Amino acid sequence: MRLVRTITVIPGDGIGPEVIGPALDVLVALGLDLRFDVIEEVNAHRYLRxxxxxxxxxxxxxxxxxxxxxxxVGDPRLRDTGYARGVLWRLRSGLDLYANYRPARLWHERLSPLRDAARRPIDCVVVRENTEGLYSGIGGGTATGTAAEVALDTDLSTHRGVSRIIDFAFSVARRGVCLVDKASAIPHGGRLWQRCWREAVARHPRCATSHLYADTAALRLAEDPTVFDVIVTNNTYGDILSSLTAALAGGIGLAPSASLNPGTGFGVFEPMHGSAPDIAGTGTANPLGAILSAALLVEHLGHGEEAGAVRRAVAAAVAAGRTTPDIGGALGTREAGAAVLAELGAR
Incomplete structure (x- = not known):
């Protein structure tokens, strides 16, 4: 008897449903034993209602x-963060998805903004701690809405949380791991991250290691991203640096991500681009980030060959210029997805 596994699908808001369609088409075309449970009602419309x-x-x-x-997830009609946190943070905290995995790979050299061709072929991963840091929601304020307002957000770090994200970074490294922090300016959390880093380095003596402060890491990425393999960092710096690596690899429309619990094996896979309300409904959203996120999903489920086939199909479509306008093509969202399907069928 074949094991059929269920994948829940949350299209969400803005361009989310537009890019999820092509991603699902690709998953279906792979012919794997998967069924899809689409949760249409998780969106800003219901939250507003x-x-x-x-x-x-x-x-x-x-x-x-x-x-x-x-x-x-996201809607310009909502000024507070309650809806986004109610979806994303509940998934991350409720399922303990502590490892945010954000790979960046240059699919074609024409997409790189770097002038030096030798420094263009970025192929690295930002591993971001996903359940602590400034995004944990600890804080408060007084005199809200007045000239005397004071706001406080606490940057939470625990030995357990920092240790396990650093160990995860080592587990996915091919060449080396670079710790990025700002211990020079943030003494308490910085001291904890440095302690956990030293302990992890001792546990992984055969892996190359390095350390950079966050501002220097951003500079080095812009100068020569090819020196990086895996960057491990906290929630805030990981969010920022992964946007930079996405830009260096051709743009946010190409960027996949996964929020994982390596212990339970569960993961939420999503493109990095967000709901992009400015282009929602225009039919021009880039589906490749969602398709590459789907490739991460099937790889995570043990289908490495199929994930590789999807990535090769994406590379072929990009090389042929059969893409959306944000990366130099002239196709709409559905047509760009169909181009990947055509390449996948030709494998």
Missing amino acids: DGTALSDADFARVRSSAATLLGA
Whole structure:
């Protein structure tokens, strides 16, 4: 008997549903034993209607599945962060998805903004701690809305959280791991990160290691991203630096990501680009970030050959210029997805 695994799909907001369609087409074309449970009702429309971001029933469907493919979350009608946190943070904290894995690979040299051809072929990963840091929601304020307002957000780091994200970074490294922090200016958290780093380096003596402060790391990435293999850092710096690596690899429309719990094996896979309300409904959104996120998903489930086939199909479509306008093509979202399908069928 074949094991059929369920993938929950949350199209979400803005361009999310537009890019999830082609990604699902690619997953179906792979012919794997997967079924898809599409949760259409998780979106800003419902939140605006009744205040529900991710209901208990929605969360239960996600938790009972093998993995989740997510489109995007966010809506310009919402000024507060309650909706986005209600979906993203609930998934990350409720499922303990502590490892955010953001690979950046240059699919064609014409997409790089760097002038020096020798320094263009970026192929690295930003490993971002995903459940602590400034995004943990610890803080408060006084005199809100007045000239005397004071706001406080706490940057949370724990030995357990820092140790496990650094160990995860070593587990996915091919050449080396670079710790990025700002211990020179943030003494308490910096001291903890440095201690956990020394302990991890001792556990992985055969892996090349380095350390950079966050500002220097941004500079080095812009100068020569090819020197990096895996960057491990906290929630905030990882969010920022992965946007930089995405730009160096051709743009945010190409950038996949995965939020993982290596212990349970569960993951949420989503393109990095967000809901992009400025282009929603225009049919021009780039589906490749979602398709590459789907490739990460099937690879995570043990289908490495199929994931490789998807990536080769993406590379071929990009090389042929059969893409959306953001990376130099003239195709719409659906047509760009069809171009990948055509390359996949020709394998």
